[in-house]
Amino acid sequence: MRVLLLGGGGREHGLALGLAADPSVEVLIAAPGNPGIAGVAELRAVDVADPAAVAALAVETGVDLVVIGPEGPLVAGVADAVRAKGIAAFGPSAEAAQLEGSKTFAKDVMTAAGVPTARAYTCTDGASTAAALDEFGPPYVVKNDGLAAGKGVVVTDDRAAALRHAQECGRVVVEEYLAGPEVSLFVVTDGEAAVPLLPAQDFKRVGDGDSGPNTGGMGAYAPLPWAPSGLVDEVMADVVHPTLAEMRRRGTPFAGLLYVGLAMTADGPRVIEFNARFGDPETQVVLALLETPLGGLLHAASTGTLATHPPLSWRDGAAVTVVVAADNYPGTPRAGDVITGADRPGVIHAGTARRAADGALLSAGGRVLCGTATGPTLAAARDAAYALVGGIGLAGSHHRTDIAAAAVDGRITIPR
Numbered sequence: 001m002r003v004l005l006l007g008g009g010g011r012e013h014g015l016a017l018g019l020a021a022d023p024s025v026e027v028l029i030a031a032p033g034n035p036g037i038a039g040v041a042e043l044r045a046v047d048v049a050d051p052a053a054v055a056a057l058a059v060e061t062g063v064d065l066v067v068i069g070p071e072g073p074l075v076a077g078v079a080d081a082v083r084a085k086g087i088a089a090f091g092p093s094a095e096a097a098q099l100e101g102s103k104t105f106a107k108d109v110m111t112a113a114g115v116p117t118a119r120a121y122t123c124t125d126g127a128s129t130a131a132a133l134d135e136f137g138p139p140y141v142v143k144n145d146g147l148a149a150g151k152g153v154v155v156t157d158d159r160a161a162a163l164r165h166a167q168e169c170g171r172v173v174v175e176e177y178l179a180g181p182e183v184s185l186f187v188v189t190d191g192e193a194a195v196p197l198l199p200a201q202d203f204k205r206v207g208d209g210d211s212g213p214n215t216g217g218m219g220a221y222a223p224l225p226w227a228p229s230g231l232v233d234e235v236m237a238d239v240v241h242p243t244l245a246e247m248r249r250r251g252t253p254f255a256g257l258l259y260v261g262l263a264m265t266a267d268g269p270r271v272i273e274f275n276a277r278f279g280d281p282e283t284q285v286v287l288a289l290l291e292t293p294l295g296g297l298l299h300a301a302s303t304g305t306l307a308t309h310p311p312l313s314w315r316d317g318a319a320v321t322v323v324v325a326a327d328n329y330p331g332t333p334r335a336g337d338v339i340t341g342a343d344r345p346g347v348i349h350a351g352t353a354r355r356a357a358d359g360a361l362l363s364a365g366g367r368v369l370c371g372t373a374t375g376p377t378l379a380a381a382r383d384a385a386y387a388l389v390g391g392i393g394l395a396g397s398h399h400r401t402d403i404a405a406a407a408v409d410g411r412i413t414i415p416r
Contacts, residue, residue: 001024001295002029002062003027003029003063004065004066004067005028005030007032007068007070007073008030008037009034009069010284010323010349011283012030012033012034013036013284013349014280014288014372015278015294016028016030016037016041018294018295019295019298022295022296023293028040029042031048032044032045034352035352035361036347036349048068048078049078052081054073054078054082055081055082055084055085055087058082058085059085059087063087064088064299065087065089066079066082066087066089068089068256068277071101072147074097075147077093078091079091079092080094089302090257090301091277092255092276093252093255096247096252096253096256099274099275103143103172103273104145107173110271113246114242116267117270117272118176118178118271118272119136122145123171123173123174124171124172126167129166129174132174133162133163133174139155139177140157140158141153141174141177142166142172142174143173143174144169153204154214155214162174179266180263180264180265180270181201181263181264182264183224183231183262183263184260185199185232185259186258186259187236187240187259188257189256189306190255192306194241194258194306196236196240197286198286198289198314199227199232200282201220201221201224202219203217203218203402203403204217207400214330217279217280217281217323218325218367219321219322219399220282220321220403221381222285222286226410226414227264234269235262238269240260243258244258255301255302256277257277259273261273261274261275265414265415280367284321284370285372288319289374290314290315292310292312296309317375317376317377317381318374318378319372319375319381320372320373320378321372321385321403322370322386322389322399324369324371324389324399325399326351326365326366326394327396333363333365333366335362336363337395338361338362338395339361339363339392339393340393340394342361342369346373346384346388349369351364351369369392371386371388372385378404378407382408385403
């Protein structure tokens with residue numbers, strides 16, 4: 001099988017490693033890729049958000065499957081353009097990708113499907129936003145209705161800050177706050193059949209103890225030792241299958257990766273958000289534990305044959321990833337600094353580039369690298385991930401020091 005992978009971040013490096021390890025994947029091409037992905041794939045240049053350009057590249061390279069990493073190309077209709085050429089694509093149609101592209105659309109689907117989620121209002125002006133904030137009270141949750149690269153959500157006790165964020169976004173969804181630890185569940189689906197992956201937990205805030213502004217994600221771990229044993233079955237029954245059925249009823253079946261972001265509240269799991277693609281950095285830890293060949297799984301979901309795919313198998317132990325971020329992230333990050341120590345197994349490239357003059361590895365994004373490690377226990381995996389991070393040299397970089405610490409120490413509890 002020849003596979004084209006779209007994207008160039010940490011998620012895509014994690015996907016590339018999984019695809020390259022699949023014996024059925026004979027050729028792996030990545031566009032645009034990154035210096036880490038270059039170690040396992042042929043890199044090609046393309047505007048990943050241009051459906052016609054991606055479809056033309058898929059035809060030119062003679063691939064059997066296109067795996068779409070980021071959300072932007074999905075909302076732009078890249079999967080539709082690829083399928084129109086008779087090539088299988090892992091990722092939903094532009095219409096179905098509105099589950100991530102519009103928070104309002106996602107809420108409408110959840111309401112119609114009876115999915116447990118927070119009460120919410122869509123607001124487009126200051127008066128309606130203020131009324132919604134007053135109804136729900138603090139902590140205030142204000143979400144950009146559209147795509148915002150994981151940084152469109154503000155959770156704050158500061159009413160003025162919540163109003164400012166709403167004004168900056170224009171159209172927002174204001175929700176009631178859901179108290180409880182968060183869970184990320186990835187579900188591979190062909191629109192009918194659905195296969196859950198291991199639940200993971202990521203860390204959105206930039207600083208230790210969940211302090212500071214939201215980011216695209218500063219680390220993650222899997223599995224979750226504190227999660228109830230029946231959690232995945234409950235979410236599949238109460239959230240995933242009703243959502244997929246509602247999407248089919250609307251004539252826009254969802255096929256690809258449905259990301260279910262959950263809060264474990266006193267009333268049970270509640271959906272915080274849907275995404276239409278693998279999450280970053282949870283992908284790095286979930287795929288590190290997946291023993292089933294990744295290419296075959298994604299191809300089955302892309303060709304409507306997921307129901308006959310063998311059950312998934314998982315490696316024992318745990319995985320942890322810690323993000324190394326550039327100076328000033330999540331503000332405008334400093335770029336162009338030389339990186340050392342990134343050539344070891346387990347270092348995932350997220351925002352890197354090669355200097356043309358001498359091939360030096362440079363920082364080229366906010367989240368630059370991830371130290372990803374597995375171990376027989378969560379504590380061992382955590383120690384190994386931080387050992388990787390400790391060997392990375394990048395001026396001005398920062399990372400959280402508490403990824404998975406509360407889970408290792410048994411300090412995570414679900415409200416009752």
